[in-house]
Amino acid sequence: MLTIGKLGAKAGVKVPTIRYYEQIGLLPEAERSAGNQRLYGSKALERLAFIRHARDLGFTLEAIRDLLSLSDNPDQSCAAADAIAKAQLLEVENRLARLTALKAELERMVVQCAGGRIADCRVIEVLGDHSLCATDHLHPETEETP
């Protein structure tokens, strides 16, 4: 049985984060020692590692909640899990496209500045006027399709 500190160290998750996950129901309520301290077994470690890994891959806690409940009944079809992963892939691809445009625009800005006074600074100038940009680099929320 692990204390919360040891569990956090093994899973690479900070202690308050573990308590937070329990609070929002992502982890079940832990067993308690005689002195009211949380105790965890290997199942909890696996579950926490799953959460941590999914977070590292950018899944939201809501998606992780669904993935966990799917993984809790292993005989069902995995179509729902695959759909969540595919949605996450799409999301990542969108952000990637956007970030790529941002990077190009920031590079242009930085390179074009000759480094004199603010009045002549290309960085300030471009920030004030999007028509000086080469790409669209739209804000994502601007392009919703309801």
Next chain:
Amino acid sequence: MLTIGKLGAKAGVKVPTIRYYEQIGLLPEAERSAGNQRLYGSKALERLAFIRHARDLGFTLEAIRDLLSLSDNPDQSCAAADAIAKAQLLEVENRLARLTALKAELERMVVQCAGGRIADCRVIEVLGDHSLCATDHLHPETEETP
């Protein structure tokens, strides 16, 4: 003179966001009409467009605050502004690298799943075990160097 709604429409910023920017001191307190409604001139529009554009390029409000105060005295050197832009570029490059790794990993997961039961789902399996991943795709906060 523009009302807050017109200003928002021209700058592509929602009305509550404008009030929020004023509240946190990013925009100066607006003039008021006889009936206590905010009124804006072209200077406010420029400033708001600057903020919006910088946000679209991923700058934080803190960075934008600094950029605005720099752009308010045009005779200074632009080194500080350029430094902020370069830092932002670095940040974007880091996120880009991370997202690229994520995308590769998600693609692997999705492609490898044959689509049967949860018990055999590659998505669930990989989420539970990072050693099945081909890349590191670390979480950024994990690699701090204090």
Next chain:
DNA sequence: CCTTGAAGCTATAGTTGCTAGAGACATTAG
């Protein structure tokens, strides 16, 4: 056995960048 320090407990508030709602006042179109 006692003490000290680390680790754990709860509960609350703060972070970032907004967004949503309630309830009241202002403006404008018909």
Next chain:
DNA sequence: CTAATGTCTCTAGCAACTATAGCTTCAAGG
């Protein structure tokens, strides 16, 4: 003039934690 928008302030909420305060429990050393 009335009805429909628009605007006002204030408060609370979102994700996903992080930090603080003030307490209790535990493990090790003397």
